Amino acid sequence: MEEKKETLYWIGSRLAYRNSLRRMILLVGRYSLLSYLAQILFLQILFRLSGGEKVSEGGAFYVVIMTSVFVFLVCKGTAFCCEKYAHVDKAYRLVFG
Numbered sequence: 021m022e023e024k025k026e027t028l029y030w031i032g033s034r035l036a037y038r039n040s041l042r043r044m045i046l047l048v049g050r051y052s053l054l055s056y057l058a059q060i061l062f063l064q065i066l067f068r069l070s071g072g073e074k075v076s077e078g079g080a081f082y083v084v085i086m087t088s089v090f091v092f093l094v095c096k097g098t099a100f101c102c103e104k105y106a107h108v109d110k111a112y113r114l115v116f117g
Contacts, residue, residue, distance in 0.1 A: 047095045048091065050099070051098055054094065054095065054098060058090065058095075059090075059091050062086075062090045
């Protein structure tokens with residue numbers, strides 16, 4: 021995989037080897053396009069559930085945390101499925117390749 025200095029993957033590759041933050045950044049970097057789409061989907065769902073109301077400053081903090089957790093879980097689930105099921109990996113590569 022080509023490393024570019026502006027990517028999350030590059031940042032993660034420069035952190036300490038056994039650091040769990042490093043593993044999380046590498047995972048999100050590996051699935052960056054999917055992460056971006058998952059983030060948009062999640063924020064749209066929250067926006068529609070809230071009825072389009074603006075979020076307070078304190079509420080914005082929770083939105084950022086919930087969105088980050090959602091994106092991480094999507095990446096973790098995708099990695100698990102791609103490793104376990106060859107057809108999922110093949111489909112992922114076909115769509116996002």
